[in-house]
Amino acid sequence: MRNLSDSGFILKSKPFQENDSLLFIFCQEQGLKTFKASGVKNSKKGWKANFLLFSEIKFEFIASFNLSKIIKIEKQKKFTLSNDFKVFNLASFCSEVILKILPENQKSIRIFSLLKETFSLLKAKDLINKKNLPFIFFIKLLSILGLCCDLSHCCSCHQKFIKDQNVFWKYHGEVLCQNCQKNFNNVQLLSFLQLKILNFWQKKDLSKSLLVSISSDDIKKFIILIDQEMKFFTHHPLHTLQFLS
Numbered sequence: 001m002r003n004l005s006d007s008g009f010i011l012k013s014k015p016f017q018e019n020d021s022l023l024f025i026f027c028q029e030q031g032l033k034t035f036k037a038s039g040v041k042n043s044k045k046g047w048k049a050n051f052l053l054f055s056e057i058k059f060e061f062i063a064s065f066n067l068s069k070i071i072k073i074e075k076q077k078k079f080t081l082s083n084d085f086k087v088f089n090l091a092s093f094c095s096e097v098i099l100k101i102l103p104e105n106q107k108s109i110r111i112f113s114l115l116k117e118t119f120s121l122l123k124a125k126d127l128i129n130k131k132n133l134p135f136i137f138f139i140k141l142l143s144i145l146g147l148c149c150d151l152s153h154c155c156s157c158h159q160k161f162i163k164d165q166n167v168f169w170k171y172h173g174e175v176l177c178q179n180c181q182k183n184f185n186n187v188q189l190l191s192f193l194q195l196k197i198l199n200f201w202q203k204k205d206l207s208k209s210l211l212v213s214i215s216s217d218d219i220k221k222f223i224i225l226i227d228q229e230m231k232f233f234t235h236h237p238l239h240t241l242q243f244l245s
């Protein structure tokens with residue numbers, strides 16, 4: 001066991017045993033990691049976890065094979081996100097996406113930077129179009145995960161997909177036709193609806209994404225689709241991230 005320090009964003013906290021909390025943190029060095037923190041609920045210590053949610057914290061911890069223990073969190077400025085319920089929900093949504101998609105110990109400096117960018121935009125006082133941010137966050141996350149592939153042609157024989165044709169998801173995020181999928185291992189059936197959703201995400205222009213106004217109907221549709229499709233993405237081979245970061 002040794003003492004280490006890192007910085008990161010607390011994505012979620014929940015009570016653990018009698019007086020402790022579990023903190024789910026996306027760290028700069030350690031990646032996505034669950035920590036035990038003693039006395040977080042005790043306000044005398046001045047680091048109530050809920051007030052630190054979605055803020056960048058610097059902390060020290062004792063590394064352990066099972067559950068690393070946080071021993072010190074540097075004092076933070078007053079947290080402003082919690083004052084705005086709508087913005088708080090948008091930040092929670094981004095956190096949930098990370099927690100549902102990524103496995104424990106997944107490291108990625110690019111995802112860390114994306115969280116940093118998104119949370120600071122959510123906190124920005126002069127930015128009006130915040131409801132788009134989770135959407136943009138998700139598309140960027142997909143792109144980091146290698147999901148911006150050619151979705152209209154088979155990556156092996158290059159034939160164009162036709163409507164209602166079964167296609168297959170290949171390792172590293174490419175898409176295969178019915179014939180070619182037989183030559184590859186670890187392929188997964190991709191329904192036409194799933195393909196449509198991926199296209200829908202991909203067509204959004206990321207460079208203009210902050211300027212383009214996405215209707216609230218689009219956002220609603222998007223959130224419903226993610227809920228439905230989250231299971232599908234959970235099975236994506238995410239260890240490719242190690243090479244991307």
Ligand SMILES: [Zn+2]
Nearest residue numbers: 154157177180
């Ligand atoms: Zn093919």
